[in-house]
Amino acid sequence: AQKVTQAQTEISVVEKEDVTLDCVYETRDTTYYLFWYKQPPSGELVFLIRRNSFDEQNEISGRYSWNFQKSTSSFNFTITASQVVDSAVYFCALSEAGYNQGGKLIFGQGTELSVKP
């Protein structure tokens, strides 16, 4: 069965600090997709990144970077030099790619990040 665990419920940092949000997943599939979404205080869900299980290359996008390690079933998200605007709830999610599964997206419980000035 699929499961996504975000053990950090809340994180509070001061602006310009680096912060890493942890995500651990469980799946029996060999082919799957991992996602990160951001939910700012306004409530919408914003897509940040998708990774497939065959691509373990780390990705960097501006101040954001993602570390995917199949050996530990983790897909961690790092924000470098955090800013107040990064304050949001961040969700990690998993979708199995098997055709019968149909791509159901399962979310972790979310990590609430608070960046203080």
Add this chain to the structure above:
Amino acid sequence: DAGVIQSPRHEVTEMGQEVTLRCKPISGHNSLFWYRQTMMRGLELLIYFNNNVPIDDSGMPEDRFSAKMPNASFSTLKIQPSEPRDSAVYFCASSLDRGRAPLHFGNGTRLTVT
């Protein structure tokens, strides 16, 4: 390009009333998902459609909930009769290629049942 459009944004109703939530997916997307978000249970998948056909409704809480997708550009989620425990934010999302492609979410409908 318009995103996923949900209506209404807010709904307040009394227990026992019927509630209908509406969703217009992004044009060309062939998968549509309904999620519910609560503090206690987080983001739960209720049901999803592929090419207008319900694929998995195992997340629908009970018979009071029903969802339809009569065509590629419209879906409804109905609760009848509503109960206070149904109070939540309901999100609709659409995607190309089931859930393998990123889901694009609407802004959600905040439902309050008194």
